Amino acid sequence: MSATTRRALKVSLVAALCTSAALGLSACGPTGTAGAASGKEGPFPGLTGPQIADRAIKATKSATSLTLDADITDKEGRTKTFMALDTKGECAGTITENTTGTLEILRTGGLAYLRFDEAFLRDQSEGSSPEETAAVLKTLQGRWVKADTNDPDVKDGLAMCDLDTLLSGFETGGNAARRGAETTVGGKKALTLTEKDGATTYKIYVATEGEPYLLKIDIAGGKEPGTMSFRDYGKPVPAKKPAAKDVVDLDALGGE
Numbered sequence: 001m002s003a004t005t006r007r008a009l010k011v012s013l014v015a016a017l018c019t020s021a022a023l024g025l026s027a028c029g030p031t032g033t034a035g036a037a038s039g040k041e042g043p044f045p046g047l048t049g050p051q052i053a054d055r056a057i058k059a060t061k062s063a064t065s066l067t068l069d070a071d072i073t074d075k076e077g078r079t080k081t082f083m084a085l086d087t088k089g090e091c092a093g094t095i096t097e098n099t100t101g102t103l104e105i106l107r108t109g110g111l112a113y114l115r116f117d118e119a120f121l122r123d124q125s126e127g128s129s130p131e132e133t134a135a136v137l138k139t140l141q142g143r144w145v146k147a148d149t150n151d152p153d154v155k156d157g158l159a160m161c162d163l164d165t166l167l168s169g170f171e172t173g174g175n176a177a178r179r180g181a182e183t184t185v186g187g188k189k190a191l192t193l194t195e196k197d198g199a200t201t202y203k204i205y206v207a208t209e210g211e212p213y214l215l216k217i218d219i220a221g222g223k224e225p226g227t228m229s230f231r232d233y234g235k236p237v238p239a240k241k242p243a244a245k246d247v248v249d250l251d252a253l254g255g256e
Helices: 003-021 049-061 118-124 130-140 152-161 163-169
Strands: 065-074 077-086 091-097 102-108 111-116 144-147 178-185 188-197 200-207 214-220 226-231
Touching: 049 163, 049 178, 049 188, 049 200, 049 214, 065 163, 077 152, 077 163, 102 118, 102 152, 111 118, 111 152, 118 130, 152 163, 178 200, 188 214
Parallel strands: none
Antiparallel strands: 065 077, 065 226, 077 091, 091 102, 102 111, 111 144, 178 188, 188 200, 200 214, 214 226
């Protein structure tokens, strides 16, 4: 493989990771100013909607691990994320950007790996010669690429693998959540909270048994509509280091 192709590969990989880092949870922090009546009956007796929302946010931010399943649309398009992660920086999951393919991210033991499907690789190789695109597919398709965690761009992109960082967008206080109906989410009993923030309406589902974790957030209207679900609280992240034969080291590839 030529040095030019290796350089193109590295640029594409960093660009892809930086794109994934843009997911964030900016849409997860509904805020407002109005209060809400307390519930005399049902879950969380005597607590107002804002008090329940604050309790749920605190409980969720205290979790040591969870799995996020998100489907969000913004001005850049649609992003679907499925990620198990914890407060130790372990993570394993996938990110799909629009219809351009899927990126897999794996981080364990302080090391990070990326894997791309064919559609993603072809999208990242747009503008390259047919020969370079073929070389990229031959080298990377179905294999993991070790990411240099000392690279500033890669480090920023991998911030989403840290649960504390991912949940930093959630803020307590000042919300205007109102109590709603009792329901179930993923087989777990939940209380629905509703809040409007301008053109955006949030439906927040809080677990009513055990810890008052956030179970789901539906976002309608506004600039970033979509759904986020949270589950597998406290469960180990299924991140396992790939076998050496399945890992590509771009720096070790031969060149012309």
